[in-house]
Amino acid sequence: MSTPADLWHFARPDLASRYLQAFDLGLVSARGLFARRRMGKSEFLKHDLLPAAEAAGYAAAYTNLWDDTDHPGQAIAAAILSAVQPKGLARFWDDLSTPVRKMKAGAKLPMGVEGSVELDLADKEKLAVPAIQAALQLTDKSRKRLVLVLDEAQVLANPEHRQVAHSLRAGLDIRKAGIKVLFAGSSEAALREMFSRASAPFYNWAPVEPFPLLGDEFVVAIVAHIKRLAKQPLPLAVAQQAFRKLKETPEFFRWYVERYLLYQEQGPEAALAHTLTRVHDDTGYAKTWKELGRPDRAVLLLAAAGVQDLYGAAALKQLRELLGTEDVTPSLPRTSLRRLTGPRMQAMARVDHGVYRFEDQEFEAWVRSRRTVD
Incomplete structure (x- = not known):
């Protein structure tokens, strides 16, 4: 995988080598890295880690799941195929997108992939599962091991992508020797949840650590x-x-x-x-603020003001004052925080029971300058 030269790029070959050495030792086959946006994480992955992986004899695949949040499965399959069989990419999708509108359970799919559920080939998200399975099968024929980098991987935590995540996990589980995976994300809370929630497809599958920042x-x-x-x-x-x-x-x-x-x-x-x-x-803070509901704004104002226990009696009293209503119960901050920490918003991260922090310090400063929820 080649990327255009950037005269201002600050190379970090030692850091790239450290990650690859950990994979080479065979003790881990996957790891998670988080850093807030604009901190140089994606640049390092594309300009340092992937070229170092190729120089070390790996095939290297990269995709940023934010480029198509609706269809991460297809993005992952395309990235793998581009790394292991780039000349066959067009034919792969032609074969997989056969004109047959429906294939019943157990039908024979292109590339030898067996269908386990009814598949509507007009539906991209359903097509993603056999696409991932077929792409992973092609890695079995490759002479090279693969480094797969999934940037903004927390997209896979969205409920609508659960089937894709399960399929990817199942395919990677049996290929740990040949495929090394780096999950990167801009939300610490969302990325940790991917690997710490018992019901999540990638539960306990990779250690998560902060990305070393530039200084x-x-x-x-x-x-x-x-x-x-x-x-x-x-x-x-x-x-x-x-x-x-x-x-x-x-x-x-x-x-x-x-x-x-x-x-x-x-x-x-x-x-x-x-x-x-x-x-x-x-940074679009005003646009984000405008799109939020008044309860969410009120919770953000308290958090920016340094309120620690957002479920406590003192916080509820302040929320009533900000919103101008007595109809405020503990469910209001709980519901707001669920939205604010979710994979779609990623405005806040939970650090303890009732205690949250902003994912973006600049956004925190911007919110702190606000006076009211309006």
């Missing part, structure tokens, strides 16, 4: 690159301060560098002010 070494490398390009080099101390003010978020820092290089005459302070404004404009 000063990243800033030093970027500043050195700026020095080679800019008429007015950016002082390291100034760049480090900007990185901290941007919540040590690599993508935001790159926005800052871009602004500085284009408008060097305005200075680094102006570049930082412009970037901070862009951060709040581009």
